[in-house]
Amino acid sequence: MKNDYIIELKNVCKYYKLGDTEIKALCDVNLQIKRGDFLAIVGPSGSGKSTMMNLVGALDISSRGDIFLDGQNIEHLPESDLAQIRGKKIGFVFQTFNLIPTLNAIENIALPMIFHGVGKKERMERAEKILKEVSLTHRREHLPKQLSGGERQRIAIGRALANDPEVILADEPTGNLDSKTGMEIIKLFVDLNKKGKTIILVTHNLDLIKYAQKVLKIADGKIIEHRKIKQQKVK
Amino acid sequence: MKDHFFLAFSNLRRRGLRSWLTMIGIFIGIAAVVGLISLGQGLQGAINEQFEQLGKDKIIIQSKTIGPPGSATSEKLILTTKDLEAIKNVRGVESVVGMLMKTSFLKFKDESKITFAIGINPEDISIFSEMQNFKVIDGRNLKKGDGFKAIVGYNNAVDEKIWKKAVEVGSTIEIEGVEFKVVGILGKTGDPYNDAGIYVPKETLREVLNVNDEESEIIAKTQSGFNPSDVADAIIRKLRQERDEKKDQETFNVQTSEQLLTTFTNIFGIVQAVLVGIAAISLVVGGIGIMNTMYTSVLERTKEIGTMKAVGAKNSDILQIFLFESGLLGLVGGTIGVALGIGLGKSVEFIAATALGTNLLRASISFPLIFGALTFSFLIGTLSGVLPAMQASKLKPVDALRYE
Numbered sequence: 001m002k003n004d005y006i007i008e009l010k011n012v013c014k015y016y017k018l019g020d021t022e023i024k025a026l027c028d029v030n031l032q033i034k035r036g037d038f039l040a041i042v043g044p045s046g047s048g049k050s051t052m053m054n055l056v057g058a059l060d061i062s063s064r065g066d067i068f069l070d071g072q073n074i075e076h077l078p079e080s081d082l083a084q085i086r087g088k089k090i091g092f093v094f095q096t097f098n099l100i101p102t103l104n105a106i107e108n109i110a111l112p113m114i115f116h117g118v119g120k121k122e123r124m125e126r127a128e129k130i131l132k133e134v135s136l137t138h139r140r141e142h143l144p145k146q147l148s149g150g151e152r153q154r155i156a157i158g159r160a161l162a163n164d165p166e167v168i169l170a171d172e173p174t175g176n177l178d179s180k181t182g183m184e185i186i187k188l189f190v191d192l193n194k195k196g197k198t199i200i201l202v203t204h205n206l207d208l209i210k211y212a213q214k215v216l217k218i219a220d221g222k223i224i225e226h227r228k229i230k231q232q233k234v235k
Numbered sequence: 236m237k238d239h240f241f242l243a244f245s246n247l248r249r250r251g252l253r254s255w256l257t258m259i260g261i262f263i264g265i266a267a268v269v270g271l272i273s274l275g276q277g278l279q280g281a282i283n284e285q286f287e288q289l290g291k292d293k294i295i296i297q298s299k300t301i302g303p304p305g306s307a308t309s310e311k312l313i314l315t316t317k318d319l320e321a322i323k324n325v326r327g328v329e330s331v332v333g334m335l336m337k338t339s340f341l342k343f344k345d346e347s348k349i350t351f352a353i354g355i356n357p358e359d360i361s362i363f364s365e366m367q368n369f370k371v372i373d374g375r376n377l378k379k380g381d382g383f384k385a386i387v388g389y390n391n392a393v394d395e396k397i398w399k400k401a402v403e404v405g406s407t408i409e410i411e412g413v414e415f416k417v418v419g420i421l422g423k424t425g426d427p428y429n430d431a432g433i434y435v436p437k438e439t440l441r442e443v444l445n446v447n448d449e450e451s452e453i454i455a456k457t458q459s460g461f462n463p464s465d466v467a468d469a470i471i472r473k474l475r476q477e478r479d480e481k482k483d484q485e486t487f488n489v490q491t492s493e494q495l496l497t498t499f500t501n502i503f504g505i506v507q508a509v510l511v512g513i514a515a516i517s518l519v520v521g522g523i524g525i526m527n528t529m530y531t532s533v534l535e536r537t538k539e540i541g542t543m544k545a546v547g548a549k550n551s552d553i554l555q556i557f558l559f560e561s562g563l564l565g566l567v568g569g570t571i572g573v574a575l576g577i578g579l580g581k582s583v584e585f586i587a588a589t590a591l592g593t594n595l596l597r598a599s600i601s602f603p604l605i606f607g608a609l610t611f612s613f614l615i616g617t618l619s620g621v622l623p624a625m626q627a628s629k630l631k632p633v634d635a636l637r638y639e
Contacts (some may be wrong), residue, residue: 022597054633059544083544083552084547084549087545087546098539099541100542101539103242111543111546112547115543115546115548115549115552116547120238155527159546162450
């Protein structure tokens, strides 16, 4: 039976060493994220929100505590297992898009499937479908440098959906976009959430919080607020 | 794996200019190695053929001088007709041919040259022709009773090759002011010395040059059923006794054609190894170039590596992509190098054939050479990429993504 919580953090701490000084980026964090949630993580620069995203996304390991992803404790797993978990269960969307410049739009979308052993035919069929979902079929063969910022981010979202993950982790996804394009991207997240995806949106733009269902505020490496909010429709 | 190869290839394509510059090191090295080996193999093959023609049953006796046969000046060093007669009596010797080779002043029409005149006993001409692969293509060969007659190598009979005007049957060539009538033209042998030669009856040459009983080179043929090296040993013993010389202090050299070939092959092998070794240095430099490019690439693409890891790439995936990339640099560089090397070998062959008139220097392009060169270049590329690829694969995703 599936666990109600897709992500659970139990007493998680993350320390960084800076010379002889130990910096506590996160301290005794306990968090449960339900399947299908749309959670906005907010906080000022250096508050620990990126650290939390890295831990939740299995990009980094904690200094203490346990992190459960879909019921599985991902701490102490070898890097190869973590890579497989990232590829299958989490889709990343970055502020700077992070598309591979030598690959065209459809190849960028198909990239995670390569590392997941999906055959070329199936890979291209699925990528084609995703391309349609993000409304960029006409940009199929274009390289990232030939796309606008909004189009690049749509391709990045398409790539995040490649292996049909349950969780989409978006780190400042509208940070490099104008407000109109940014809203189009947020609308895409809302639509994906409606289709059952768990969305975790890390942002310092307080205007975006209202489109989420829950908000989590972090300051000085601690959760200072975690509550439900009234989700507003994207105009 | 095919997909990893595609990812590697697309990266190389993106860095077109840098990829080409990196490959220069490899293709210069491979071109030099392929060119030298192909020419070396061709030369070795041609020499083997020459020795085949000479036959395994021949024993060559020369004086111990540094220069070519006929250059001995000291009385003690010179081989004589007496030595030749002594060799005839050695058990196992079927026949013996002696040659007199002397640099002489030659004149044809208004042109003069200082070159080799070769004296052969007309009675020995058939065995000599068989050894040297001589065939008369115009006129006739030397025969018993010929006096001031000559046969000439092929190149003498071609305009502007040795003489401005081609020598013909019936022409007159002067040796040290004495006229010799040309009675035959020899076919091309491919050996520039043979093709430039002027052959006259030995006794007549002795008279003209005032040389008594000198023999510049003696070739003995072994009787069938005898081992040439045993017969060679017997010749050494006989000559030692005849010339009153002690063991290891001989003034002459006796070698079977097989021993000569082995000696030549050994010396040639060392020369070739040194040349190929020097050429291989550029391959090492090329390898370092690839390593440098790959390290730069890892640094430039750190964020890309982080992204690939974030979307599910394992360390082994990253390792493979980078190894394919460096291997491809080597392989493509090697392919161009092989093509250039073949071109280089064939150009040298062409120049040697047209300018020097020799077909000894020919490029031998074999499948193992091409396959070996390509495999070697791929390996150099891959090995040069191992350290950068390992560095790339071990990057922590979180650190790689943060890299600016």
